[in-house]
Amino acid sequence: MSRAIDRRQFVRAVGGAGLVATAGFLQEDEAEEDPEPEEGGEVLVWDAGGTGGTYYPLSGEFKTIVEAATPHGLQVQSTGASVENVGSLAREDSDFALIQNDINFFAYNGTGLEEFEGRPIENLRGVASLYPETIHVLVAAGAGYESVADLAGATINTGDLGSGTQVNALQILETAGVEEFDEQNADFATAADQLRDGDIDAAFIVGGWPVGAVEELATTADVDILAIGDDLLEQLLDEIEFFAEDEIPGGTYDGVEEAVQTVSVQAMITTHEAVDETIVEEVTAAIFDNADELTIKAEFIDVESALDGMSIPLHPGAEAYFGERDEVDLDEELGDES
Structure with a gap:
């Protein structure tokens, strides 16, 4: 919807x-x-x-x-x-x-x-x-999404209904100015399957890296993790007191060789x-x-x-x-x- x-x-x-x-x-x-x-x-x-x-x-x-x-x-x-x-x-x-x-x-x-x-x-x-729970914004490699703001109009799994992941996903999308999107809600494993099968464009997964569902997905499909860029990062840290600056180290997941800037909660x-x-x-x-x-x-x-x-x-x-x-x-x- x-x-x-x-x-x-x-x-x-x-x-x-x-x-x-x-x-x-x-x-x-x-x-x-x-x-x-x-x-x-x-x-x-x-x-x-x-x-x-x-x-x-x-x-x-x-x-x-x-x-x-x-x-x-x-x-x-x-x-x-x-x-x-x-x-x-x-x-x-x-x-x-x-x-x-x-x-x-x-x-x-x-x-x-x-x-x-x-x-x-x-x-x-x-x-x-x-431990820090790191926010992963996953997209298919080569799909043309370079930032969270690019997800306008996309089909996005924001996590299970009522989960902390859904809360954080909607906070980030709102702050990035993403006002129109099709929301899907499912657990991490299902979200990974949806992304692999092309049923969604992006998935939010929140967990201490490496997250098992992301590890498995990255071994069977080419994925990218969108960075929370400097401007969006500054906004999130200013507006949402429990977000902290975080980074997913390069090599944590197959095919993602560079470190990815993001945010986390505890x-x-x-x-x-x-x-x-x-x-x-x-x-x-x-x-x-x-x-x-x-x-x-x-x-x-x-x-x-x-x-x-x-x-x-x-x-x-x-x-x-x-x-x-x-x-x-x-x-x-x-x-x-x-």
Whole structure:
């Protein structure tokens, strides 16, 4: 469907999608079999994201670490990611979730998106920041698109309905002046298939590089990643406080040999206030005390950066863990958020 996106329409578009997600009317989550906790442990529900992104495989590594270091079992679920995960935590249907820091801020403060406007979700609590989630704007190589502004009139997959990817995609398109385009909504793996098959012109994928769906696509098709150019970059950094300047290194994906300038948000582990303080402390300690066992985003996941971009109040269990670490000054890192 062709649509003109202005600021009001942007909020309505994302708001409507997010309402569906947070109300829990999306397709039922893909979940593994229930884990069996040890004596004294609990089954903890952990919402990740789509299987083609970074959230899901990283959550699988967290599951292995947490189950080895604590008596608890993690039930990792594939979901539509950030906005949907906010809804699950709000309803206390899950115990932990991976959520972008900007979506956490909007949800907790009841602002930014229509489904949150005036309806703050005040039970959200932060556990830790993990890594930059890099925004990839993918197009077919040789298709003639040189910048985001060139996507006017194109068919674009902006990510799953109600996802943080969709939020970021519409923010970027609006800022770039792209007012008319055909919007498609699907997970990363489907978006990659659509681009490979010529069913769409561009796809937004947000995740820590290398993203599995992009890696696979780049091995079977010639793709380009559009740079967020200097003027657009400056506008985005001025207008959207949670965007940070980022770069996809050359050679990260087959056929993309030069570094690509772009922006990112932060991936966060989030929980809700009703989760037991001891459980949150145990899970936080398991992950950060054993971060050297990670193979995904291991270069970023570290105690020293775990509170960077923390956009909501810290859960007391996480505060107890980080408060005992010499590398962390809670007062300096959190200020008014603690």
